[in-house]
Amino acid sequence: MISLQHITKTYAVGGGLTVLDDVCLEIGQGEYLGIVGPSGSGKSTMLHIMGLLDRPTSGQLSFNDRPVHALDDRELSTLRGRLVGFVFQSFHLVPQLSVSENVELPLFYQGVPRRERRERAARALAEVGMSARRRHVPSQLSGGERQRTAIARALVTEPALILADEPTGNLDSRTGGDIVALLEKLHGEGRTIVMITHDREIASHLPRVVHIRDGKLEES
Numbered sequence: 001m002i003s004l005q006h007i008t009k010t011y012a013v014g015g016g017l018t019v020l021d022d023v024c025l026e027i028g029q030g031e032y033l034g035i036v037g038p039s040g041s042g043k044s045t046m047l048h049i050m051g052l053l054d055r056p057t058s059g060q061l062s063f064n065d066r067p068v069h070a071l072d073d074r075e076l077s078t079l080r081g082r083l084v085g086f087v088f089q090s091f092h093l094v095p096q097l098s099v100s101e102n103v104e105l106p107l108f109y110q111g112v113p114r115r116e117r118r119e120r121a122a123r124a125l126a127e128v129g130m131s132a133r134r135r136h137v138p139s140q141l142s143g144g145e146r147q148r149t150a151i152a153r154a155l156v157t158e159p160a161l162i163l164a165d166e167p168t169g170n171l172d173s174r175t176g177g178d179i180v181a182l183l184e185k186l187h188g189e190g191r192t193i194v195m196i197t198h199d200r201e202i203a204s205h206l207p208r209v210v211h212i213r214d215g216k217l218e219e220s
């Protein structure tokens with residue numbers, strides 16, 4: 001479904017910093033892939049490139065055999081909105097909006113009418129077990145509930161791919177375990193998920209894991 005071919009990412013700092021060095025990776029429909037590696041090894045950079053938030057310096061990225069490198073920023077951002085749902089370590093919820101409004105937001109940007117937004121947000125919130133909290137604002141939620149809300153927001157557009165960058169990084173181990181179980185359930189329902197994790201225990205339960213070290217990818 002998604003293919004990274006000879007992806008390189010270089011930053012023009014201090015004589016040039018190569019973060020990703022000739023990375024090749026294929027991810028099939030319905031896969032659940034873990035990315036592990038030391039801090040600063042390029043995990044987030046790779047996830048951002050996969051999720052069309054960032055462009056590689058060289059190499060090719062394709063979705064369903066369609067190369068995306070020739071698209072301009074506008075086209076990329078439309079494609080990103082349709083294809084990708086992001087989940088971040090620090091949730092990235094809008095503090096002034098209710099749980100339901102946060103989940104509706106991506107649909108708002110897609111121009112989906114209000115009524116349909118409500119219905120789809122309600123479905124996504126039910127899927128993550130957050131229906132009872134839909135009128136709360138983020139400050140009234142526990143960490144795990146915030147992350148569930150963020151996952152509902154990632155699901156609401158029915159993206160082909162869910163990308164999670166350390167989704168348990170700000171949670172205690174039990175709450176983190178609940179979030180991992182939720183992602184496992186979503187994978188069981190056929191969703192394609194890529195998750196960065198520092199947690200060896202979590203990584204050991206994933207069906208497939210790649211390691212990044214010095215910009216190179218190793219599969220285990």
Ligand SMILES: Nc1ncnc2c1ncn2[C@@H]1O[C@H](COP(=O)(O)OP(=O)(O)OP(=O)(O)O)[C@@H](O)[C@H]1O
Pocket residue numbers: 011012013017019037038039040041042043044045046
């Ligand atoms: N915009 C940028 N300009 C220059 N260097 C950058 C930029 N963004 C990231 N880097 C560098 O690229 C390297 C990889 O960063 P990245 O965020 O991908 O690491 P990571 O593996 O996700 O680390 P962590 O586990 O700490 O989140 C780091 O050394 C970082 O300093």
Ligand SMILES: [Mg+2]
Pocket residue numbers: 043044045165
């Ligand atoms: Mg990172």
